[in-house]
Amino acid sequence: MMGKTAHTEIQKEASMVLQKEMIGNHFKLLSQAKAQGKKVVYTFVPGNLNELIRSFGMLPVHPEINALQSAMRKLSGGYILEAEKYGHSEDVCTYVKCDIGMLKMGNIGPLGEKLPPPDLLLLSYTGCFTFMKWFEILRKEYNCPTVMLHIPYQSDGKVTPSMLKYVVNQLREEVVPALEKVSGVKYDESKLQTMLESSARTENDLVYIWETGKNKPSPIDAYFGGVYYIGPIFTAFRGLPECEEYYKQLRAEVDFRVENKLGPMTPEGILKKEKYRLVVEGPPNWTSFREFWKMFYDEGAVVVSSSYVRVGGIYENGFRHDPKRPFETQAEYCFGCYTNLNLPMRISLLEKSIVDYEADGFLINSIKSCNSFSAGQLLILRELESRTHIAGGFIESDLVDPRYFGAANIKNRLESYFQMIDANRGLKTSPSKR
C-alpha cells in the first residue's frame, strides 16, 4: 500500500480499486437495464434521493458524474463542441454541454457502455438553477416523465417547520407516486428504512474520515483525494451494503496512515512532507485533474478540508439519515446541500474548517461556468481574510471544458500563493532601506 514516488505507475489504494469495480458494475447494470426490465432514473448529485430510488428497484444515472468522468477521460472537449453546434452558448455550464454532447454522439457513457435513456427525470432542486434548465432540455430530448422536488433556498439561514412540511408533502404527494407509477412497484417504507440505516452508518464513517484531516500530517487530502471519498456516498451507492464495505476499507487505510503518521496518498505515492495545510472552496477542474493535483502535492500542499466534498450533503453538523423519520430526514438532507446554503452560512462553514483544521491558507478555485458556486466567492474571500487573518488565494478554471484550464497561469498563481504563505509565516522582517 505504501508506494514510493513513481512517475510511471499511478499509485492506487485498495479502496480506489474497490470503487472502480463498483462503478464498473453499475455502468454494466445500466447498459443491461432495458433488457432486464430495470427502470432508470436520471437525477443530480446534490440532495439526491438514492435510498428512495433504490427502494423501488430503480437504477440512478447522474449526468454531472458522467460529465466529470468524461472529462477525466479526455472526452469532454469533443462533447462540448458538439453541444455548441446545437446552439448552446460558450457561457453555459460545461457539465450541461458535456452531457448534451455525449447524448448527441450516441450516449456512450464514460466507461464505454451505452447509457439507457431515462424512464424518469427526478430533479432535486437544491440551489442550482441550471439543474432545472438542464432537465428541461433532457425532457425535450427524451420525452419522458419528470418530477421535481423543490427545495427552498436557505436564504434566512434556517429551515422552518413550514419549509420542511412543504418538502415532505412534495415527497409524499408527487415524488413517491411518480416513482410508483414509473417503476410499477409499491412504496415499501421498511425497505427504505433499512437503506437509510445503512446510509447513517456510512455517514458516520465519512465524518470520521474527514475528521482525520485535523491530524498533522493529515492522512487525507480532502479535495483531490476527497472527490474519490465522496464517490460512493454521493452517487448510486448510498444505502447499499457495498457502500458500507467501501467506507470500512477506506477507514482502515486512513487509520493506518494516522497510526504511522503518514500523509495522504497521491498518484505518485504517499506525500512525504506536508508543507501547507489548505482549505479549498469550489469544485476542482476535471479535464486536467492529475496535473492540477500535482501542482499541489509537488509543493507539499495538502487540502485538509474543502467545501466541494459537501456538495452532495453536509454531515459534520450532526445530520444523519434517520430511518425513524424517512420523509423528514430526506427533506433535511436536501436542505443541507452546500449550494442551498446562503453566503453567511457558507462563510461560517469555511471559517470553522480553517480554524478546526488549523489551515495555513484558504484557496478558491473559481469555476468559469458554475454560477451556483462562483457567485459571491470574492466576498467570501474578503470576509474570511478579515475573520481568520489568513491570506486567501484565488485561481480560476472550469469544470469540464479543457479550453479553460490555463496550466501556466494556474501554476504561477499557486506557486505565488504558496510562497506568500511562506513569506507570511517567517519573513516578517523588513530589509534595510536603500
Add this chain to the structure above:
Amino acid sequence: MDCFVGIDLGSTTTKAVYMDGNAKILGRGITNSRCNYQLACQIAEEEARNNSRFVLLQREFESLAKRGIPKELLSALHGKFKLAEYNAQLKALHGECADVLSSWKSGDDSSFYKDVIDTIFEKMESVAAQSFIETPNQDNFFRDLSGNLFLSFAQEIISRRANVSFDRLIGVFDRAIIAVEARSFANSFSEYIDFASGEISAMKENHKFADPLLKATQFAKEQKFNIVKSIGTGYGRQQLPFPKERIRSEILCHGLGAHYMFPETRTVLDIGGQDTKAIQIDENGIVVNFQMNDRCAAGCGRYLGYVADEMNIGVHELGPQAMKASKTIRINSTCTVFAGSEIRSRLALGEKREEILSGLHRAIILRAMSLLARSGGIKNEFTFTGGVAKNIAATTVLKSLVRENFGNIKTNISADSIYTGACGAALFAIRDSGLAGE
C-alpha cells in the same frame, strides 16, 4: 566584494540587479529576452556587474578625490563609458552586416549594397559621440538606438538614390542585429573604462582629478564579485539553472521591490509583458493578496507591442503619441487580436491615430482597475511597476482613474520601475542569506 543578485526573466526584457549586503543597489542590467532566456540572463547579469564596477569606481573616486567632483564630470565619464560600449557593438554590427552581404548569391549586388551600408555606418559613428554627450545616461537598448539611426540614414539614402531597396537594407540589419544581441561584451569593461577615463582626464579642466580617477579606475577593474546568492523571478524563471529554492514568484518580488523603493506602499500594480497583477502588501513588503489576469494577455505589455506593430511605430512611441490626443476614442475591445481590427476600422472612419491610441491606453488601464478592485482596492500608497510604467499615457490615465475610483491616493512611479522585480529578487537573496534587517 560580497553581493546578491536578483534576475527577472520577463517575457519582453530580462533585468538583473546587483546589491551589496546592506541592500544598496550596486548595478542594474537589462536586455531583450528574445526567447533565449539563458542568454538574456547572462547578458543582463554581465551588464549589471559592469554597472556595479562603475558604481564602485564612482564611490572610490569620490573617496580618493577628497574634494567635490563636479556632477558633470561623473556624467561625462558615464557617457564616455557608454559610448565606448556602443562603438564596440556598432563595430560588431557593421561586421555582421558585411557577413550577411557576403552570404548573398553572386549577382545580388552585394558589393553595391556593401558601399551603401558602409556609408550608413560612417554616418552612425559620426553622430554617436554627440548623442552620448547630450544624454549620457540613456538606457535604450542597442537594438533601438542603432535601429533608429540605421532606419533614418537608410531612408535618407533611398530618397536620393532610387536604385537602393529599403527592404533589402532592413533585411540585412534584421539578420545582423540578432547576431550582435547574442554576443557578450562584458569582458570589455577594462577597455571601455580606460577609454572613458583617458578621455576625461585629458580634458584640461579635469587634470586635477586625473590621478584619483586613474586609481579608482584600477580599483574598479580589479574588483572581484563574490555572489553570495542569486534569486530568479519572472515569466521565464523556470528556465534559470537555479534550484527551486532560489526561484521566487514575480508577484512576491514586485511586492518586495515596490516596498523597497517606496516603503509606505500597500498596493502594487504590475503590468508586465504577459500578465497584469494587482498586489496587496503589508508594512514589510510581504504579499497578503493578489489578483492576476486570467487566460488572456489583453491589457498587458504584449498588447501594446501588438498595437505598435499594427500602427507601424515603436513601442516607446505609443505613450508620447497618445498624449497628443485632444480627445479619447472609446475602445471596447481589449482582446489583443480584436484590437487590430478595431484600430483599422477606427482609422478607416477617419479617427486620428493619437486619439485611438489614447483610447487603447484607457482600455488597458480600465482592465487593470478591475483587477485592483478585485484584489481589495487601493486604501493607501500605491506603486505602479513593470515595463508599462514607463509609458506616459498609461501612467497619466492610471493616476486619473485611481483618483476617480479611490480618492486622493499617493501614486508612485519610479524611473527604475522596470527593475522592481529584479530588485525584489535580490532582496530575497539577502533575506534568504539571513541578513535581513541586520
